[in-house]
Amino acid sequence: MMSARHFLSLMDCTPEELLSVIRRGIELKDLRNRGVLFEPLKNRVLGMIFEKSSTRTRLSFEAGMIQLGGQAIFLSPRDTQLGRGEPIGDCAIVMSSMLDAVMIRTYAHSTLTEFAANSRVPVINGLSDDLHPCQLLADMQTYLEHRGSIQGKTVAWIGDGNNMCNSYIEAAIQFDFQLRVACPEGFEPNPQFLAQAGDRVQVVRDPKEAVAGAHLVSTDVWTSMGQEEETARRLKLFAPYQVTRELLDLAADDVLFMHCLPAHRGEEISMDLLDDKRAVAWDQAENRLHAQKALLEFLVAPAYRPA
Ligand code: CP
Ligand code: NVA
Numbered sequence: 315m316m317s318a319r320h321f322l323s324l325m326d327c328t329p330e331e332l333l334s335v336i337r338r339g340i341e342l343k344d345l346r347n348r349g350v351l352f353e354p355l356k357n358r359v360l361g362m363i364f365e366k367s368s369t370r371t372r373l374s375f376e377a378g379m380i381q382l383g384g385q386a387i388f389l390s391p392r393d394t395q396l397g398r399g400e401p402i403g404d405c406a407i408v409m410s411s412m413l414d415a416v417m418i419r420t421y422a423h424s425t426l427t428e429f430a431a432n433s434r435v436p437v438i439n440g441l442s443d444d445l446h447p448c449q450l451l452a453d454m455q456t457y458l459e460h461r462g463s464i465q466g467k468t469v470a471w472i473g474d475g476n477n478m479c480n481s482y483i484e485a486a487i488q489f490d491f492q493l494r495v496a497c498p499e500g501f502e503p504n505p506q507f508l509a510q511a512g513d514r515v516q517v518v519r520d521p522k523e524a525v526a527g528a529h530l531v532s533t534d535v536w537t538s539m540g541q542e543e544e545t546a547r548r549l550k551l552f553a554p555y556q557v558t559r560e561l562l563d564l565a566a567d568d569v570l571f572m573h574c575l576p577a578h579r580g581e582e583i584s585m586d587l588l589d590d591k592r593a594v595a596w597d598q599a600e601n602r603l604h605a606q607k608a609l610l611e612f613l614v615a616p617a618y619r620p621a
Contacts, residue, residue: 318410319613320430322423322439324447324484331612332488336455338608339601346381346604353383354615358414360386362440363396365420366539370575371440371448374602375417375610382607384414384614406432415614418442421540436613443477443540444504449574450481451605454489456598457530460570465490467529470565472496472521473555473582474548475503478534478574483507486514496524498551521555528565532572533557533582549581558584562592570594 320326327335345352360379364372372388379386391397396405402425409416410433418426419440430437439447457464468491471482475497483503486493493515495503502508502517518524525531536552537545562569571593579585588595 318430318434318436320433320437321447321609321613322426322430322437323445324450324481324488326447327488329488329490332451332454335608335612336451336458336605338611339451339455339605340459342607342611343601343604352381354611355379355382355384355414358382358384358614359412360384360610360614361389361409361413361416362386363389363391363394363416363418363420364440365391365418365425366441368419368440370599370602371417371419374606375438375440378603378607378610381603382610384610387413402428403432405429406437409433410435415610438609438613441477443538444480445484446477446481446574447484448602448606448609449478450485451609452598452601453532453572453574454485455601455605456572456594457570459597459601460594461529461568464530466492468492468494468527468566469530469532470494470496470521470524470528472524472531472533472557472561473501473552474534474536474538475501475517476534476538478532479503480507482532483511483515487511492516494518494524494528496521496555498555501551521557521561522564525561525564528569530570530572531557531562531565532574534574535576535578536582552582556582556584557587559587559590562587562590572598575599 376386406429415436417438417440421443423442423444426439426442471479480503495517536548569592573595
C-alpha cells in the first residue's frame with residue numbers, strides 16, 4: 315500500500331527520469347502555447363499543504379492541476395487539524411485515502427518523510443528547510459531551453475548554503491555538472507549533502523572565484539522563511555555576496571543568471587540585475603508551471619495508462 319512514488323528530493327529519481335520530466339515540461343509548454351487541451355489528470359485531485367507562504371509554488375501547482383484536467387485543494391495548517399497537533403502520520407493516512415497526490419511546503423524535512431511513509435499516494439516536496447527540488451526542475455528546464463545540456467558545465471551558487479543550495483548540490487550529481495558554492499563562514503551547505511557530492515562540489519569564500527568562467531550563476535534570498543529574526547545579522551555578513559553585473563562579467567560569455575524568486579533588489583542582487591540580458595528569472599518562474607505539470611503527469615497519471 316505504501317508503494318507510491320514520491321518526489322521529496324532530486325535523488326528520488328534517476329538522472330534519466332529527471333531529464334525526461336524536463337523534456338516533457340518543454341513539450342507541455344509548447345502544447346499550452348499552441349492552445350492544445352491536454353487533460354490526462356481528469357478527476358484527479360492534488361492536496362497542497364502550505365506551512366509557509368508561497369506565490370509561485372501554489373500558483374504553478376494549482377494552475378497546473380487545472381490545466382491537466384484535475385483540481386487542487388489548498389490546505390493551510392491554520393484551518394486544518396494539522397495545526398492543532400493531529401499526528402502527521404494520521405493526516406497522511408486520511409488525506410491520501412481521498413487525494414491522488416499531496417504537495418507539502420514545510421519546515422522540518424522529516425515532516426515530508428513522515429507523511430510519505432504513511433501515504434498511499436505520491437508526495438511532492440514544495441520546499442522544506444533542507445531542499446527545494448521542484449525549483450531545480452524549472453531551473454534545469456530553463457538552462458536546457460536557453461543553452462542546451464548542462465552536463466559538464468560549471469555552476470556557481472552565491473550566498474547562503476540553504477535549501478536551494480542543497481538542491482543545487484543534488485542537481486550537480488544528477489545532471490552531472492561542477493558546482494562552486496561561495497558563502498560566508500558558518501553558512502556552508504549541510505555537510506551531509508556535500509559528502510554525497512564528493513569533488514563535484516567545491517566550497518569557496520570568494521564569490522569572484524566561484525563565478526570565474528561559470529556557465530550559470532544562481533543565488534537566493536539571504537534570509538529564508540523561518541529565519542526572520544536573523545535578518546539584521548545576515549544583511550551584514552552577506553553584503554560581499556551581492557550578485558552584480560560586474561560579478562557576472564567574470565563568468566563565461568554565455569552565462570545565465572538565475573534567481574528562484576522572490577528577489578530582494580539591493581540585497582542578494584543589485585537593483586538592475588533582473589533587467590540584465592543574462593538574467594532568466596522570469597522564464598524560470600514560468601517554467602515552474604510546465605516542469606511541475608510534467609512531474610504530476612509522471613507521478614500521478616501512470617495509473618491511468620493501459621498496461
Ligand atoms: N521560488 C518559489 O518557490 O517561490 P514561492 O515561494 O513564491 O513559491
Ligand atoms: N530559500 C528560500 C527559498 C524561497 C523560494 C526560503 O526557503 O525562504
